[in-house]
Amino acid sequence: MASRQVRKAETRERVLAAARDLFDEVGYEATTIRAVAQRAGVAVGSVFTTFVGKAELLSQVMQDRLEALYAELEQVAPHLRGPTVDRLRSIMAVHYGFETRRLRLFVAYIGASFHWESGNGVIPIGRNDRLKAVLLDILQRGIERGEVRPDADLTMFVDTILAAYIWNYRLAPQDGADASTMIAAMDRQMGLLFDGVAARPN
């Protein structure tokens, strides 16, 4: 890579890291582009040559984080052991564990993304196709092992569990809930929903 491109990539990384830390420390609203530039040690102008604005920065920070998480989940999922319902729970527990390390950032993202139009370099909340694919794959294996009914509506199962997953974050900022509280809530929700797709003994 030409040195110019290397520098550009480095600036981008530094800006994203600074934005991630500031969003998490002081919140999305209170974070300014100027503060991001300062923390990253770059000129305000170079933030704008890389990103359109704050919304795109937040979106990109989240996409990078989720990219890494999903890659990990995809790698781990085929090696999970135990009943299907517990495999699903494990995936969600890893997810909560990961996001609660930067809870404020994640909650800021959910709130802010409701103000975004699709496109414009930003991705609204709920576009988590890779997570859905991991869950679907576990359910599919559950069918093969006779634990899940073959005629169960798996897409709707995943859709509904992810609705509960997102709203569990509402517990977090107000009630000071930590990862284990949210994981416990999800375990119960997963159990209830799984009863609907579980193969019944004849």
Added chain:
Amino acid sequence: MTRRALAKQRTRQRLLGAARRLFTSRGYDAATIRDIASEADLSTGAVFASFSDKAELFNEVIIADCETLLAAMASVADAGSTAETLLRMLSLGYEQHYEQLPLTQAAMGFSWVRDSQHEERYRQVLRRVVAQLADVLRKGVERGELSASLDVPLTSEMLLDAYLSNFRRAIFDGWTNDALRERLESQIDVLLAGYRAAA
């Protein structure tokens, strides 16, 4: 109610109406207290006599919508089947919000960042929505349509989660009321699937 209290109540209603119109047409950020006062034909001071700031005004607009929905849900007749009754009740929410989607979008964003006092007031209303859903589920259990092992509180909360999550489809993907309703119907089905008493 005294004459004074009545006048105060009327001012409050007028402000809520004006705020709703402006939040809907301009969005939360662009609607200023000054604009809202002038839309209501009142002074800026009158706004602050009733509400401490714009966030509180907005929160009260959202809560007024929830109250309207609660009243409408309460008047839904038992449809015979639990799933159908739940669907009819919650679809009323989609119909209500469909008319004012920009307001709903702003409210959704706001709901993640409001302060704890406003959040608590909002949750009190949400708990009443959940309680109405729980009533319907309980009746389903009583008449033997649903298994007695159904966790009613958990299921009613998950119904609300599913209902709320679908607003994203309306906001970002342009889904119509019918599409939202159809999605909710499937979600109700998967939520109750494990607890339908054997026919």
